[in-house]
Amino acid sequence: MIEIKDLFIKFPGFALEDINLSIQDGEFFMLLGPTGAGKTLIIEAIAGIVPITGGRILVKGKEITRLTPEQRGTGIVYQDYALFPHLSVLKNITYGLRYHRTNPNTSKKRVTWLMEQLGLQPLVQRSIHNLSGGEKQRIALARALAVNPSVLLLDEPLSALDPNFREDIRDLLKKLHQEVETTFLMVTHDFAEAMFLGERMAVLNDGKIDQIGPVHEVFHKPATPFVAKFMGIKNVFHASFRNKKARVNNLELHLQSPPGENKCYVAIRPEDIIISKNGASGNDINSFQGKVMGITDRGLYFEVSAGTGNVIFRVMLSKNDFFKLELQKNKDIHISIRSSAIHVF
Amino acid sequence: MVTKRKIDPFFWIAVFSTCTVVIFILFPLTEMVLQPSAQDLKDSIYDPDVLRSIGLSIYTSGMAALISFLIGTPFAYLLARKNFFGKKLVESIIDLPIMIPHPVVGIAILGLAGKNHWLGQFMQQVGIQIMGTVTGIVTVLTFVGLPFYVNTVKAGFEAIPVRLENISRSLGASLSETFLRVTFRLAWRSMLVGIIMCSARAISEFGAVVIVAYHPMIAPVMIYERFTAYGIKYSQPVAVWLIGVSLVLFLLLRICSLPKENQT
Numbered sequence: 114m115i116e117i118k119d120l121f122i123k124f125p126g127f128a129l130e131d132i133n134l135s136i137q138d139g140e141f142f143m144l145l146g147p148t149g150a151g152k153t154l155i156i157e158a159i160a161g162i163v164p165i166t167g168g169r170i171l172v173k174g175k176e177i178t179r180l181t182p183e184q185r186g187t188g189i190v191y192q193d194y195a196l197f198p199h200l201s202v203l204k205n206i207t208y209g210l211r212y213h214r215t216n217p218n219t220s221k222k223r224v225t226w227l228m229e230q231l232g233l234q235p236l237v238q239r240s241i242h243n244l245s246g247g248e249k250q251r252i253a254l255a256r257a258l259a260v261n262p263s264v265l266l267l268d269e270p271l272s273a274l275d276p277n278f279r280e281d282i283r284d285l286l287k288k289l290h291q292e293v294e295t296t297f298l299m300v301t302h303d304f305a306e307a308m309f310l311g312e313r314m315a316v317l318n319d320g321k322i323d324q325i326g327p328v329h330e331v332f333h334k335p336a337t338p339f340v341a342k343f344m345g346i347k348n349v350f351h352a353s354f355r356n357k358k359a360r361v362n363n364l365e366l367h368l369q370s371p372p373g374e375n376k377c378y379v380a381i382r383p384e385d386i387i388i389s390k391n392g393a394s395g396n397d398i399n400s401f402q403g404k405v406m407g408i409t410d411r412g413l414y415f416e417v418s419a420g421t422g423n424v425i426f427r428v429m430l431s432k433n434d435f436f437k438l439e440l441q442k443n444k445d446i447h448i449s450i451r452s453s454a455i456h457v458f
Numbered sequence: 459m460v461t462k463r464k465i466d467p468f469f470w471i472a473v474f475s476t477c478t479v480v481i482f483i484l485f486p487l488t489e490m491v492l493q494p495s496a497q498d499l500k501d502s503i504y505d506p507d508v509l510r511s512i513g514l515s516i517y518t519s520g521m522a523a524l525i526s527f528l529i530g531t532p533f534a535y536l537l538a539r540k541n542f543f544g545k546k547l548v549e550s551i552i553d554l555p556i557m558i559p560h561p562v563v564g565i566a567i568l569g570l571a572g573k574n575h576w577l578g579q580f581m582q583q584v585g586i587q588i589m590g591t592v593t594g595i596v597t598v599l600t601f602v603g604l605p606f607y608v609n610t611v612k613a614g615f616e617a618i619p620v621r622l623e624n625i626s627r628s629l630g631a632s633l634s635e636t637f638l639r640v641t642f643r644l645a646w647r648s649m650l651v652g653i654i655m656c657s658a659r660a661i662s663e664f665g666a667v668v669i670v671a672y673h674p675m676i677a678p679v680m681i682y683e684r685f686t687a688y689g690i691k692y693s694q695p696v697a698v699w700l701i702g703v704s705l706v707l708f709l710l711l712r713i714c715s716l717p718k719e720n721q722t
Contacts, residue, residue: 162624182627189628195621199643208639212630260629 114138115159115264115296120168122154129154129320132168136313141290141297143307143328145343146317152300155317156266159298160187172263183212188257188295192269194249196241196256203237205252209260220259227255230289247278251285258293267299271306286310304344308332316340336458341380347416347427348381352457359457364424366399366450372457383429385454388419388438392447399455403448405440415440419448426450487701494695502695508680512700515677516707518592519660522599523653526607530656531649534608535637538615552605560665563601567594568670594670599660607656614648615641650715654708661704 120132129151136142146152157163159170161182169178177185196205206228210220228234231251241249250270257265270286271279287310290297301307307314308328315325316339324336335341341349352359352366359366359379366379392400403421415435417428426448430438440446502508537549555563571588572578581588588594618641626636664678672679677700685693 157624160624160628162627181632182624183630183632185628187628189625191621191625193619193621195619195625197622197626197640208626209629209631256625256629262628 114171114173115298116169116171117155117159118169118171120155120158120170121166122151122158122163123166127151127320129158132322134315134322134325136296136298138173139294139296141287141299141310141312143311143314144298144300144317145302145304145307145314146300147302147343149319150317151320152302152317153268156189156268156298156300159185159264160189160266161185186260186263188260188262188265190250190253190257190265190267190270192273194246194253194273196249196252198241200241201237202233202239202241202244202252205241206233206255206259208256213260215261223261224255224259227258230292231255231285245278246274247281250274250278250282254282254285254289258289258295261293262295264296264298267297269300269302271301271303283309304332316343318343334456334458335380338378338380341378341456341458345382346380346456347383348386350379350424351377352379354457359455362423364401364422366455367397367452368455368457369397369452376457378458380456380458381426381450381454383416383427385450386419386426386428387449388417388428388430388434388440389447389449390438392449397452399450399452401448403446405442405444405446408440408442419446421448490694491698491701494691494698498691498695499698503699507675508677508696508699511675511677511680511696512703514592514595514674515661515700516703518595518599518676519603519657521596522603522660523607523657525596525600526604526656527649527653530604530607530652531611534611534652535615535641537608538612539620552608554605555602556605560602560663561669564598564666564669567598567601567666588670590671590673592671592674595667595674595676598666598670599663602663602666603656603660606659607652610652610655611645611648614645614652617648618644647715647717650711654711654715658704658708661700 115134115136117132117134120129122129127149132155134142134155144152144155154163158165161177161180161184165178169176171177172185172187197208200208206224210224213220228237231254233248233251233255236244236248236252241252244252254270267286271282274282283306286297286299290310297310299306299310311328313326314328314331316323316331318337318339324331324340326334331340332344335344335346338349350361352361354360354368354372354376357368357371359368359372361379392402401421403419403426405417406420406425407418409416413432415430415432417430417435417440419426419428428448430440438446537545537552558566568589569575570577571581571594573582578588586593588597622640622644623636626640627633631639662678664682667676668679668682675683677696681693681696681700684696
């Protein structure tokens, strides 16, 4: 288990404050946040690379706050691979073995196994120059896992890769995590990656943690407007509540259940809003007359701004639906939202 | 229709200034190299005094570079990697020897080594003499050459991603092992360039050496002596040999420091 208690790191112009995390043994934990939120800083604090101003870090119950990086047993994989340019592929992978007192047979077996899993055997004797990004990242993974670290810290390991390699490595990460006992802690700014790989995640916003929870919970039930927007929820509105109703400006939305205390926002995923010609009816459906305010082609789908009264919803439409509805700007349409699709927080 | 590309006047200014600079540097030097006759050159290289002085020049500059390497490398690493209070001040201190007039360097060092200073008294007791010795020459040359080594190697260390060192540490290597297995392996070229810069600076030093040790005579001092005693004709051949020998040495080191084709 990794426990981070009241971690505090101060730099001129930036501070990471009140970071409290506890990550289970063998868990795949995601640290999500925009650039500059301090994600990498947390990882480097765990690895002992950046000095911390306050707080404690424990791994498996043992305090490592004051240990040097080489005493911590944490592996790191960076976005830019950080392979040793003067060493061959094999020498990169076996770099750390001499510092770990394991039976040479065991470590040799482990290295062979890792190279098999990562498909690295054909490259063993090559220099690391002229390899593809995907190959480099697989070497970096093998190098970090070869010494059997208790925690593997992954700093946006997929961000620098071409889209086709990215999926390969993503799948590999998932497979590796299932096969080794190492705890994975990965930093990313892509919630889709987090959803695919992670079990739980923490969302970081400007040096503070906004929300921690299982990935699906954070995805569907964000706790702050920031987390909601980060999870791709484009419709977040201030709202006032009465009984089972929410009021956004002049628009009344029926909720599935009473909202509870201290709620200020409603959030609706853009793919949960339905645009139709004739409207839908039913007990649990909010339906409004509206107008198309704008259309943006997003490549794989269309994003349509649909307005009713003084509220504008952003709606995701498949290309197929879009053409069926023959949408154009200022066209009259119906907007329907299931009450179960409205998240209140 | 083909439109003629207009050449900006700045281009011609740049060409003119390039030619001026190159001629300004090369013309006096080539003239000096070409003026002595083959016989003069031959005579002077058979002169044991000349050989000894050139040898001493190379030896003392080499020693200065070696000392700079030993004490300058960890220092340059610290400057490249760590931020600490007063770093800017330390960086300006290391540049001081570059701007101080050369005789002043000699006087400063002699002031320490004299009988009136406790350090001079102590050195006398343990048998170290600065005035008029090879030790003195090496001391002075290290003083003037060190900044060139430190600044070059510092830039070399800065060019190595700190992440490589982080990875090495996380894999279990200590700071010194990381330095030997990663940093040094990647920075040795810049150290070689630093050694070239340092010894080049050292071999050209005259003003400070002439104050601390007129004898034993290094080549620049001998060139000066021949000039004052016998005139320009007798000093030129020695200068040509000094330039020739240093050029060959520096060229060899430069070739060693060039990266191989397949590495970047």
